[in-house]
Amino acid sequence: MAPEVAVQEAPSQPTTRRIVNDFSIQVATVNGSGSQTANLVLLRSIFRMGIPVSGKNLFPSNIAGLPTWYTIRANRDGYIARKQDIDFLVAMNAQTAQEDVVSLKPGAAVVYDEPLNLATLRDDLTFYPVPFDKLVAGVCRDAKLRRLVRNMIYDGVLASLLRIDRAEMERALEKQLGRKPKAVALNREALDVGFAYAEQHFEKRDPYFVESMDATSGQVLIDGNAAAAIGAMMAGVTVVTWYPITPSSSLCETLIDYLRQHRIDKDSGKATFAVVQAEDEIAAIGMAIGAGWAGARSMTSTSGPGVSLMSEFAGLGYYAEVPAVIFDVQRVGPSTGLPTRTAQGDVLSTAFLSHGDTRQLMLFPSSVEECYSMAIEAFDLAERFQTPVFVMSDLDLGMNTWMSQPFRYPEKPLDRGKVLDAETLDRIGKFGRYRDVDGDGIPYRSVPGDPMPAYFCRGSGHNEWAQYSERPDDYRKNIDRLRSKLETARNWLPAPVVTINRKASIGVIAYGTTHWAVVESRDQLVNEEDVQTSYYRVCAYPFRDALTSFVERHDRVYVIEQNRDAQMLSLMKLDLAPELAGRLRSVLHYAGHPIDARTITDSILIQEGYRVEKTRPQPSHVPQSAGVGGE
Amino acid sequence: MAPEVAVQEAPSQPTTRRIVNDFSIQVATVNGSGSQTANLVLLRSIFRMGIPVSGKNLFPSNIAGLPTWYTIRANRDGYIARKQDIDFLVAMNAQTAQEDVVSLKPGAAVVYDEPLNLATLRDDLTFYPVPFDKLVAGVCRDAKLRRLVRNMIYDGVLASLLRIDRAEMERALEKQLGRKPKAVALNREALDVGFAYAEQHFEKRDPYFVESMDATSGQVLIDGNAAAAIGAMMAGVTVVTWYPITPSSSLCETLIDYLRQHRIDKDSGKATFAVVQAEDEIAAIGMAIGAGWAGARSMTSTSGPGVSLMSEFAGLGYYAEVPAVIFDVQRVGPSTGLPTRTAQGDVLSTAFLSHGDTRQLMLFPSSVEECYSMAIEAFDLAERFQTPVFVMSDLDLGMNTWMSQPFRYPEKPLDRGKVLDAETLDRIGKFGRYRDVDGDGIPYRSVPGDPMPAYFCRGSGHNEWAQYSERPDDYRKNIDRLRSKLETARNWLPAPVVTINRKASIGVIAYGTTHWAVVESRDQLVNEEDVQTSYYRVCAYPFRDALTSFVERHDRVYVIEQNRDAQMLSLMKLDLAPELAGRLRSVLHYAGHPIDARTITDSILIQEGYRVEKTRPQPSHVPQSAGVGGE
Amino acid sequence: MATVQTPAAGKGKINRIGLASQEYRGTKTTLCAGCGHNAISERIIHACFEMGIEPDRVVKLSGIGCSSKSPAYFLGSSHGFNAVHGRMPSVGTGAMLANRRLIAVGVSGDGDTGAIGIGQFVHLMRRNLPIIYIIEDNGCYGLTKGQFSPTADLGSTLKTGVVNDLPPIDTCALAIELGASFVARSFSGDKKQLSAVLKAALSHRGTAMLDVLSPCVTFNDHEGSTKSYAYAKSHDDPLGELDFVPYFEEIDVDYEPGTTHEVELHDGSTLYLTKLAEDYDPRNKLQAMSVLQETRSRGTFATGLIYVEPTKPDFLEMLNLVDEPLASLPQDRVRPPEAVLEAIMNDLR
Amino acid sequence: MATVQTPAAGKGKINRIGLASQEYRGTKTTLCAGCGHNAISERIIHACFEMGIEPDRVVKLSGIGCSSKSPAYFLGSSHGFNAVHGRMPSVGTGAMLANRRLIAVGVSGDGDTGAIGIGQFVHLMRRNLPIIYIIEDNGCYGLTKGQFSPTADLGSTLKTGVVNDLPPIDTCALAIELGASFVARSFSGDKKQLSAVLKAALSHRGTAMLDVLSPCVTFNDHEGSTKSYAYAKSHDDPLGELDFVPYFEEIDVDYEPGTTHEVELHDGSTLYLTKLAEDYDPRNKLQAMSVLQETRSRGTFATGLIYVEPTKPDFLEMLNLVDEPLASLPQDRVRPPEAVLEAIMNDLR
């Protein structure tokens, strides 16, 4: 039995250090235990106090019963990448509690479920034992509900310990459970109970505090998949085809919700969109290609295994010149790999997706905002260049919660590309579907059902007039034009975001979610060793010419990415003059969780010849499990 | 009506030049017209006279009625690559005759079907009109047979004009139609009629002659697909799964024939092999993977579109470490492309086949002999490295007829790789399917049905013990081992064939069928401009370290290949130090027909700063056709 | 392209929308002379001409194979998409989603459908997508030179003598089982029946699956083949005479009561089926399945309209799409106004 | 691994080959508590134990999904291959080609089989490959969080209220139509029937396709679902009682003549089916198809052995393979002697 007054085994002295708005909280639970609400309430309440935050869910590839960790990072300087060290652990899961505690750095705090008896494990941590079962029993009778409500208690405890604004917490709770007043009431009670318990039993001994500030006002919290969904809707997508796969499913599922709300014709009650859950990814992209050919703005969304399956159709799209947008929310491969872990591992295989001199266009969003804006842009580009466009997101971006400025309403009208109309036909004379009339490699196209001349679309050899041809000259002319079309694309695709630091002789290149750790790492490099860097963030492939001048400016350029094979660096090697390619170095992180700044900083420092203390090996956060899993 | 004595409109003077054993014959017919027998008889009879030859079929992607060209090159120096110029045309096809004649170089000879009336087109050629219909009418009544037999008449005519040994021709005919004595008799008559007609009506005015020599004795004529089939049989293949696709179908079809002949158990009359025509390429590779996992020597064979479809399974094979052999008989892409034309266009996409840091092994046969030997080696390597092995053949190699030294019986026993046995288990202690016991990255495996410990094979994350794992350290350790396994493979894979020329500052790199044009081109370079070259023929990917030293030795290195995107060069760029990568130059040929020496020589000379006469644009050999086609 | 002129009756050289039959032709065929597929193309041309189909509403779809080439040989002024092997259903689905006003005519082969494409076939049937799905069925892979396809009958032989030892997939039975609302089987050599079936298919809304025996004269027309002309002719087992009366023509047929089934189709056209010995009603699914099984076990094949469910909702109806083609909706109907974005953003704070 | 000891009767804790039931278990399940799939694993363990199956002859095969994970949770000392989504059939085919002595137990989901995998399913059934092919059918995609699968019934709802508007694929009807020689449907909640069916499947040679209703307690066990426990319980429509007597046991059942059908299975075991109101004979294909259609239209589902053809030749027989596993043939049986190569070379000169 727990003593009436909770024992607080901790470093004997309450610290006088105050660490304000700069810590990571990790909640260790079991998946399927309904902790998501509690975690989001926690995240949002800190966010609403004006403190920059991010929330990342590390979950297993199964449905219920296995360990899950939710990490909230709050940082007054706006660093929201993953951080290696956990400052505040909430240990709810018996399976992992020991390992979780052992991997903490000294000085960290632990709220734990009292029966787990963790306090004996270390004497350099602050422990706050909470008798969750006892407390929840007072709140709720129903066993099923109790399991859910139980989690809200740790929110209450944390509110007390970290000094989180309780009003914000309640507002966050209402937001989260808005339409269920009973649930709100029950959870509020749990909050109160947790708060009261902590107030009553704990003396604050850890240094972590939350204080209101003003760094998030007006901003939103959203995950990248939802952001991409909003983008697709705003891009006027009309045909959505998909097949469920983690971590991309929620993109289309959210999109369906939004479309149902905002894209039903007022007068008729009918839909201005079609969504089809296809039988597999081959059918999904086949439908998207068919729809793109017939003039729709079409898209599909998938992850690595789906992209592999789409390979044949992707080549057809390239060669027959059919627009389609494909979201690849990357996860860890090869094969089924780690379906619930993040990676940037599909870059090379997507660039060359399909046999026989095929090349694909790729966009690389780094933020939820770019998930939104690049989704819009992707549809324009697909139609402009009449080719598949791959938006390369990842699990970290797609499924985790990020803050962002609110998205801006698009200024540009839809770009439907070179669709033949009467006027153009007049101007160009005879219609040749694959004629390079304008010298940019992009031909005009007509669309079934429009009043323009028809053509026969095919994946086999064809001439300018879209006639079947096996003639070497026709073949060569056409495939050379395709290459020149992609050359044209280089400077249409989203420009890189480049920060030139005049003091820097070192450059850093990154893309996608790696960005956030790079931002922090660049500051670490300056602060710790006065290593100045410039930064080039890739937004699209093929690359702009600016890449060359960036590399030219710097003696060494670190390409930082989340895969084993230095995939982006490889693509750059193929494009850059060898002298410049020789300046490229790699920082690679591939273990399933998002990259962090420390890893980058240390790796660059070591490569630059600095001495770096061996940091404690990263906690692996995933206990052995012999179950078969994977999606 | 044709005059009784055929008019021979030709350069007025019979030339006194004699060009012996150095010319190309091209027979232009319609496909489905049964000219294949006549062409092979022609080829073989020259071959049996001891003269080096090659036979290449340029055929459309349809079954009957479209233009087809068969080209025989005879060359006393052993150059058997395609040659741009045709010296001797046999014009049987009204559709293309004009274009065929127009594209000849001055001085060429033309045997043609008299009603085509071609002689008026040019006055710088030698024409030999033959009234085929009239002649065949005398040989054969049956209209259907007549169409077939008609072609044998031009063999007779050529025998007369070129002085081909008629006895050899008859022997070749018997060989070709061996088991059908009636057909032999009929065709022999046609031969005679053609011969007699030419003897009687034509005065030899062209300079081309055949004379017996001794450069082919003991050799065989075979296509690469048949050679690979023999190799697979000799490798002890036990499970063959396939799905028809040009140009790979004949590999498995020939293999089936051979297996039925030579791999039926004498005693039981039962098969020591299983062949399944699968429902598609995904099933074909899935069966091969399943069989490889269960211990069979398994293979499948396909072409580009099939390889694209196999992408997901190829990644599973890599990651779950399952042996399988995949023959990719490459054709022109992207997409359906030109199914009956040759290319080396799947190199890059196969190297990176499948999402998420997957890498594949590839072998590159250049000759029918290597189709045989590498087929054998591929099975050993697949089992040794427990991974899919791609044998990258192409249409030119696979479907055309090549001469070769007879294949040597394998000296090495089958290498079944690291299959766990009791002794090994004793030595290594506990069995861990994915443990790197020997430090070479290659683990031991057990096989269903054997008495060793079982394991659970999966495409999802796993640790050394083949248990499901999402742990970052397990993931990383495993995927790093996979990389080191492929490092081990580098020096097991077939070595490059390197010719160092001490006088050369230029290197040439090629692979596959490009080899034959390179051999000839290197001589042209020396003979024409005294340009000395060394030569590195790639036989496998990943590359051996020898590549580096080869490039180091030379100032400029030309990588010659048959694709648009310089695919092999790209792979080399990724591997070589940038300084060395900077030495690489490209010679690219991608138009569907096999590369020729002139193209290479001219391209190298131009890049080396020599002035090269603009050669006449290559005949395109494929008239416009509006039909939809393609496989 | 085609300007739509009203009536003028489909009798002379001009049809009801003022087009000549010539305008329904495509480019010259490159298939073998005598190939069944060519005969089917002729029937498609004929049916579209007679029905007065507007060519610019038609999309022709196909996979890969000799059969899949044939869309180039009819309706030359219609759009066409010769996609990849076995995947015509998905491409066709996408096209119809993009533009529900289109008339989709898909042509596939027995290999294209029965082997690599069977998965997409299953799901297309299940969705009852409005499309005419024609299998030009020759029991072999023509374009890759004659290997058995999954519709080859047990015991059928290749030219080389190799015997097929797997049972055939009956695409009609499968289509009915899976939910297709119009399922017919015919023979490229039976002009009259095939014309009636095609016209009826054009009048149907939903998936019209037509398995048409179409002998491959080059690889599968020998003795021992069960897909040869001779075999097809002698084993054709019609379920009755078909008489098709289009909605735009006066009905002047006159059947004795009880001798025919009368099926009214989606566009108002009527199909009359004379009853044979057995009283076959193609609206009865169970009867349809058992007649297929029974004829199969007798070694014959039932032809004609095998199953029809004229009022079954099609896939596009179930999606509740706006009437206009999605493809051509203007920006203001597909991009929600700024207020929507603002509301969404607000909700995320 | 397992040393084969003869008899000793499957009663106590040791079975006829001397193994304890424990030795048929796998690792601890990671599926949700209450998931139907776990109940099926239990039945598999039980059936293999009782039948005295040698674990080292079994290969467990699966695709991807919650269901496809389950092979890790039974027969832990057998080899297993958790392949890619929907492609278990091809991997299983390859394995059986490699080693015909294996006993293949495949586990798939309704999504894994009915959606992405339907093509390979069709062709596996057609080949009648010797394999036990279990679909753990919950009408949804469990592992990706509850989307409808192609076996979801028309009108069934998701937890979110979304209604399914496509007709279900009936995998049993499909399997029968396509040539599978043993087709059954059961329910994870019916221990007795499922055990009998599994044991009979283990006694069959050829494709034994088992569609087993297996409620997903997390995503598809609510009201409105037609795959919930409650719904399954109340709509289960058994075709009769099944009594399985293995070949190694004395037959001591005693039925009144005419009240049962007796089916002798490949290994000599016998299955007794008590006749219900309707006299159902599972050897009658037409009856099988119509009972499926009829129960479906009544809204119930027929369970039990639906169709069996005990003597149909299986795929491996048709391939005329040597008796030994191909995988372990020694070099001298798979590499022809030098003389063969020489003869081939001679022929090419």
Ligand SMILES: Cc1ncc(C[n+]2csc(CCOP(=O)(O)OP(=O)(O)O)c2C)c(N)n1
């Ligand atoms: C992915 C892929 N695999 C294989 C092929 C080769 N291929 C072309 S047509 C064909 C079969 C055609 O058979 P069918 O559909 O029956 O058409 P038919 O030629 O008999 O009319 C095959 C296997 C291909 N084009 N693509």
Ligand SMILES: Cc1ncc(C[n+]2csc(CCOP(=O)(O)OP(=O)(O)O)c2C)c(N)n1
């Ligand atoms: C190629 C591919 N596409 C999609 C997925 C994602 N995925 C994993 S399991 C699954 C569906 C599983 O449903 P089912 O087979 O019914 O199994 P259940 O979980 O319901 O038992 C999907 C779509 C995948 N792993 N691979």
Ligand code: SF4
């Ligand atoms: S090969 Fe057969 S299917 Fe193809 S065109 Fe010729 S006859 Fe027709």
Ligand code: SF4
């Ligand atoms: S999600 Fe459903 S199918 Fe998956 S384990 Fe849980 S109950 Fe079973």
Ligand SMILES: [Mg+2]
């Ligand atoms: Mg066919």
Ligand SMILES: [Mg+2]
């Ligand atoms: Mg399921």
